[in-house]
Amino acid sequence: MFLLRPPTPAQVAAFVARSREQAPSYAETGWSLDGRTPDWARSGRHRVRVGEGEACWERAKAALRGGQMFQDWVLRPHGEASTPLSRQGATVVLLVRHFGPWGRRKWGLYSLMTNRVLYLVDEPDRYGFGYGTLPGHLVRGEERFLLERDAGGAVWFDLTTFSRAALPFSRFAQPLVGAAQRRGARHYARMLVRAAGC
Template sequence: MPAGYHHLEVRRRLGRGRDDFRRFGDAVLAYRMQRGLGLLADAQTLRAEPGARVTVRLGIGRFGVLAPCRVVYVLDEEDRRGFAYGTLPGHPESGEELFAVEYDPATAAVYGVVTAFSRPAAWYTRLGGPVARAAQRLAAEAYLVTLRRLPSEP
């Protein structure tokens, strides 16, 4: 991760076996974590694709802001699936966030992973400092809890 940014990594066990890996991987690629938390305002595609615009709503009520992003890459590997989006002008942060599922062939464990590098891009996120960082960590944890609780079908 690049220097000069706040770094975040949250990794939690979600399940076990290839079926769980496929199910959770499909959910990540279909933006179901963002939808499950009610944060997805708009997505240009039904599934994450490089170049697709995604807009999430951050905050609460009238204090919420629309945060535009663009999918920068998609992972569709034997043991890793997910996508990352980078922020666009108008987003309160500058950086990238990865949402992924990993399969450990040695144990058959399935993990959800959220990693990010970011720094403030708006006056209010600069002012928020440690509170904004804590909110980002809580959001990452909530993404993974939401993913774990999703039913098999959309």
């Protein structure tokens, strides 16, 4: 869904309600959990060190659960619950600003992208979730957001993806879509590390 102004809360709520009934836009749901990639997709991985120690681990988990990697002027999360990223099956909507300023009555090009939380990971040294795209997203595929704690106590953020352009015009712009996804991965990592404050 493309807009020339940021959507109103009512528009977002209606969009979430419509998206809630949709199935993911591809068949291989959950493949990102163990790092598999369908033949039709391109894969990607971005891994960064968040910090070290138990306090860092807990802060990083809270930041991931709260979607802090989406909190800045480029991406803003909208979901059907206060913590949609910690509930399997939740519909999560991201508001993407392609260009133009944020704020009320601000012109620009914005889009709403829907994703479904497909699985959760909650283990002593691994924590995260994976979500997959719903119809209308610019790409189809999955992203896995995973925190890992190694034997030395270091905390790592690992983002694994597989996807391909979904809409006709985005297929023509596949190199740009790929570049945007790589930039997005670095952005997610930077925001999560900042939010964890380790």
